[in-house]
Amino acid sequence: MTCYTFLKTALAAALVATSLAAQAQDWPAKKQITMVVPFAAGGSTDASARLLADKLSKQLGQQVIIDNRAGAGSNIGSAYVAKSVPDGYTILFATSTIATNVSLYKNMGFNLSSELAPVSQFALIPNVLTVNSHLPAKTLKEFVGYVQEKKGPINYGSAGSGSASHLSGALLNSMTRGDMVHIAYKGGAPANTDLIGGQIQAVFSPMVEVLPFIESGKLQALAVSTKERSARLPQLPTVAEVLPGFEIALWNGVLAPAATPPAIISKLAAAIQKVVADPDVRKLLADQGSVPIGNTPDEFKKALGPEINKWARLVKLTGAQVE
Numbered sequence: 509m510t511c512y513t514f515l516k517t518a519l520a521a522a523l524v525a526t527s528l529a530a531q532a533q534d535w536p537a538k539k540q541i542t543m544v545v546p547f548a549a550g551g552s553t554d555a556s557a558r559l560l561a562d563k564l565s566k567q568l569g570q571q572v573i574i575d576n577r578a579g580a581g582s583n584i585g586s587a588y589v590a591k592s593v594p595d596g597y598t599i600l601f602a603t604s605t606i607a608t609n610v611s612l613y614k615n616m617g618f619n620l621s622s623e624l625a626p627v628s629q630f631a632l633i634p635n636v637l638t639v640n641s642h643l644p645a646k647t648l649k650e651f652v653g654y655v656q657e658k659k660g661p662i663n664y665g666s667a668g669s670g671s672a673s674h675l676s677g678a679l680l681n682s683m684t685r686g687d688m689v690h691i692a693y694k695g696g697a698p699a700n701t702d703l704i705g706g707q708i709q710a711v712f713s714p715m716v717e718v719l720p721f722i723e724s725g726k727l728q729a730l731a732v733s734t735k736e737r738s739a740r741l742p743q744l745p746t747v748a749e750v751l752p753g754f755e756i757a758l759w760n761g762v763l764a765p766a767a768t769p770p771a772i773i774s775k776l777a778a779a780i781q782k783v784v785a786d787p788d789v790r791k792l793l794a795d796q797g798s799v800p801i802g803n804t805p806d807e808f809k810k811a812l813g814p815e816i817n818k819w820a821r822l823v824k825l826t827g828a829q830v831e
Contacts, residue, residue, distance in 0.1 A: 546585025
């Protein structure tokens with residue numbers, strides 16, 4: 509690179525930085541904000557994103573619209589945001605899947621650590637271990653004994669290879685030294701349909717997705733995967749009460765392109781924190797079994813590293829890999 513070329517490149521970079529800094533002063537007055545959801549419309553993640561978008565629109569005084577860009581286990585939508593202009597007008601509503609994918613995929617299409625900046629986590633979502641209502645095991649302790657003693661075949665379903673439901677089941681199977689067989693589905697809905705029908709015996713599912721089946725008696729809930737019991741289903745033990753050390757928590761939250769000005773990141777995080785503090789939002793999340801978070805960008809960043817490491821250990825345990 510010649511001296512002239514270097515100076516020209518440096519000047520262009522400085523002009524871009526100056527322009528972004530100027531935009532940060534009046535953000536988000538310029539235009540509507542697009543929140544990319546890297547999953548299909550109609551699912552639980554999409555519903556949470558739309559709740560947040562609606563409330564953020566009121567907090568920021570600017571419309572926040574949803575853009576569903578599903579595919580490749582959330583990588584397509586995530587990569588789109590990572591490569592977007594870092595001006596605060598394109599943001600990502602991600603889930604813990606993004607941390608899993610670091611180990612699950614050989615090529616995500618972007619670098620999570622260097623191309624996306626954590627803004628704030630929205631909520632924590634417990635996984636619930638549910639079984640077919642005709643299974644002889646009616647409690648977590650009985651189920652663990654059933655698996656350990658190999659009293660019958662246990663096929664556990666998941667939303668797909670490497671998904672949180674797959675990794676949760678694999679961890680339980682490893683800790684019990686059982687012979688549970690993994691059956692991968694194209695999403696949680698078909699897995700739960702077959703669970704109700706008796707084609708499989710168990711599934712770990714996000715609580716929000718299976719509450720109607722639990723409350724109607726179509727599925728038997730045995731435990732939650734989180735460290736603490738759920739206030740929504742307080743009668744359920746944690747898996748760790750029978751298998752100490754078992755803990756898997758799902759989450760969702762907002763990230764932005766890495767070069768987004770800190771002033772915009774701070775404004776957006778503060779707005780999300782106000783949404784999370786809204787009594788109506790907290791009630792809606794509680795009704796779903798979710799726990800509001802609303803942390804700062806630094807807190808989210810500090811939480812993300814251990815999350816990536818945790819999911820890496822679980823991916824290694826299963827041997828799951830996606831090209």
